Amino acid sequence: MIKAVVFDVDDTLYDQKAPFVAALAPLVTNSESFDFTQALQDYRCQSADAYAQVANGNWTHAEMAVNRLNATLQQQQRGPVTPAMAMSFEQAYADGLKHIKLFPGLSTALDQLKDQFKLGIITNGKTQHQLAKVMQLQMHRWVDRDNIITSEESGLAKPDPQIFTLMNHRLDLRASEVAYVGDCYGMDVQGAKQAGWHAFWFNHRNAEMTNGNWIPDQTVGDSLELQDLLLALAAVPEMS
Secondary structure, X not given: OOOEEEEOOOOOXXXXXXXXXXXXXXXXXXXXXXXXXXXXXXXXXXXXXXXXXXXXXXXXXXXXXXXXXXXXXXXOXXXXXXXXXXXXXXXXXXXXXXXXXXXXXXXXXXXXHOOOOEEEEEEOOOHHHHHHHHHHOOHHHOOOHHHEEEHHHHOOOOOOHHHHXXXXXXXXXXXXXXXXXXXXXXXXXXXXXXXOOEEEEEOXXXXXXXXXXXXXXXXXXOHHHHXXXXXXXXXXXXXX
16 A cells, blocks of 8 residues: 655656756757757666766766766767866756746645655755755645655665665655656666555656566656546545
């Protein structure tokens, strides 16, 4: 029985594409032929390895900024960027993230969930940056700070199942009692399933499963479908 619902942050709680495109466009020549949606997916896919490199002490955050952006651009035969260009992108991206809002329907679903489930967040990234997004999205209305885990503070990064196991301890629940909601198959679905969790895939970018060994328990294609899924979960009567 599910007793807790834990969320990813980036491109799960809010639309990450708009600030990403605004920050990246000035660095891309012939932008009309550049696939920004694919670039966002590639950027997100780079995150698992990138945050693991930082967590292991192999890269600084500045090195990650350059390497992750270059890896993304190389997928479309663009780049490379200089460290100054990468930091310019990071700053513009950070500025755009100051204006993010929850996807439509999520606040309604969270209002229903909070009375029946423990709620949490697992997110890769620098703690200060991720908490700033959480506050901008007003997630503190539903999620206690103790139930927010970042890769920087834990020294672990999705899809490592250990970061999910750490949340088990925070929530004092078994793995089978927790569901994870995330948009990235490789980091969110695979990581959660490897940890023994339920996995709800918010696949609003129409991404493909990169590893058929890990099947999400539920898949939804837009924010209103996600709202319906969460409201249906909240409507299930508790078993004695």
